[in-house]
Amino acid sequence: MPDYHIHTLPNGIRVVHKQVLHTKIAHSGFIMDIGSRDELSDQTGIAHFWEHMAFKGTEKRKSFHILNRLEAVGGELNAYTTKEKICFYSSVLDKHFEKSFELLTDITFHSVFPEKEIEKERGVILEEMAMYLDTPEEAIVDEFDAVVFDGHPLGNNILGTRESVSSFQKENFLSFIERNLSTDHLVFCSVSNLPFEKVLKLAEKYLSEVPRIQKHRTRTPFTGYLPKSVTIEKPISQAHCVIGCPAYALADDRRIPFFMLNNLLGGPGMNSRLNLAVREKHGLVYTIDSSYATYIDTGLLSIYFGTEKKQLKRTTTLVLKELKKLREKPLGSMQLHTAKEQLMGQLAMAEESNMGLMMLLGKSILDQGKVESLNEIFDKIRSITANDLTDIANDVLREENLSILNYVPV
Numbered sequence: 001m002p003d004y005h006i007h008t009l010p011n012g013i014r015v016v017h018k019q020v021l022h023t024k025i026a027h028s029g030f031i032m033d034i035g036s037r038d039e040l041s042d043q044t045g046i047a048h049f050w051e052h053m054a055f056k057g058t059e060k061r062k063s064f065h066i067l068n069r070l071e072a073v074g075g076e077l078n079a080y081t082t083k084e085k086i087c088f089y090s091s092v093l094d095k096h097f098e099k100s101f102e103l104l105t106d107i108t109f110h111s112v113f114p115e116k117e118i119e120k121e122r123g124v125i126l127e128e129m130a131m132y133l134d135t136p137e138e139a140i141v142d143e144f145d146a147v148v149f150d151g152h153p154l155g156n157n158i159l160g161t162r163e164s165v166s167s168f169q170k171e172n173f174l175s176f177i178e179r180n181l182s183t184d185h186l187v188f189c190s191v192s193n194l195p196f197e198k199v200l201k202l203a204e205k206y207l208s209e210v211p212r213i214q215k216h217r218t219r220t221p222f223t224g225y226l227p228k229s230v231t232i233e234k235p236i237s238q239a240h241c242v243i244g245c246p247a248y249a250l251a252d253d254r255r256i257p258f259f260m261l262n263n264l265l266g267g268p269g270m271n272s273r274l275n276l277a278v279r280e281k282h283g284l285v286y287t288i289d290s291s292y293a294t295y296i297d298t299g300l301l302s303i304y305f306g307t308e309k310k311q312l313k314r315t316t317t318l319v320l321k322e323l324k325k326l327r328e329k330p331l332g333s334m335q336l337h338t339a340k341e342q343l344m345g346q347l348a349m350a351e352e353s354n355m356g357l358m359m360l361l362g363k364s365i366l367d368q369g370k371v372e373s374l375n376e377i378f379d380k381i382r383s384i385t386a387n388d389l390t391d392i393a394n395d396v397l398r399e400e401n402l403s404i405l406n407y408v409p410v
Helices: 046-053 063-071 094-109 115-133 136-148 162-167 170-180 196-207 255-266 273-280 309-328 333-350 354-368 374-382 386-396
Strands: 005-008 014-019 025-032 076-081 086-093 186-192 229-234 239-247 288-294 299-307 403-409
Touching: 005 196, 014 196, 014 354, 025 094, 025 354, 046 076, 046 086, 046 115, 046 170, 063 076, 063 094, 076 094, 086 094, 086 354, 094 186, 094 196, 115 136, 115 162, 136 239, 136 299, 136 403, 186 196, 186 354, 239 288, 239 309, 255 273, 255 288, 255 299, 255 309, 255 333, 255 374, 255 386, 273 288, 273 299, 273 309, 299 309, 309 386, 309 403, 333 374, 333 386
Parallel strands: 014 186, 229 403
Antiparallel strands: 005 014, 025 086, 025 186, 076 086, 239 299, 239 403, 288 299
């Protein structure tokens, strides 16, 4: 039996809840299967702009009343946008859960996009964009998406461009929402000490008024990857580099083995192969890591590091050497056991965050229609063999398959 509850309302909205008795905080949110990859060519950045505008006025509230409603009782209200998701979420004391539920419903479904607020928030987003451009370690990771997914919506920057952000008006937001919002692809998720019956009663109270909206939107799949090597001069003091390539999609059976391979290569542990070989052994970097992002039709491996300009070639060579080891030298039995134990421990600790757990519930229901338990995931991890990892490394991490983006000081 799953340790969470799920119910589908008549309008198609799914409500998923996990009761955690030892907490006084209620985390909840709406997660929508809409993201920057769903923008048309003249809409880049509008999903993220909508995330901002949701806090700027509804049919019954002005911006101040939205921002103050939960903050006044010690709660938090926030949002995020990714390539495939938009989420509005909150955290409050359990006694204020109904207040947060009603507010989240209001900003999700009843935003009015006041023209004056659009103009003000346009300036805020342009400043956010400038701040991001002044942070090369963040900018290069996003620009690497454009290198790998060249010409595809997955390659677009979530923030958009100065030109697109400067052009949006109220009708653009309404048009984007009308084209993409579907109640069948929207989940209300929560984690708290409240029983599911109470959560469901509030869901029926506040969400029954939302009409059923069904959209048969199809996303353009990513195809036609071509490896590239790009070097860009920047007014910076350190060289930055991202190396990577497309990887396995969300539903691919090789996703979890590749996730473990990535964790071994450059995950959060200080004992990752890249950290030991490049930082600890040679002292060439302060930060080096690798990440694996999954989408419905593809994935992306990204290895990032920053180093002195004169050490860029040497550091890149060391990274490629570690990838070659994964392709050519299978893990020994003790190495494999350690890699499995480390990953399982990290996943178990991640589930200790009720906020992260709440978001995981929503995303899993949207993407897979279910939430895998830790034990199910652990069983998949335990079944991984050394040959599985070697085969995957040879499939994805071939040197001729890699793209490289360098930022170098002028």
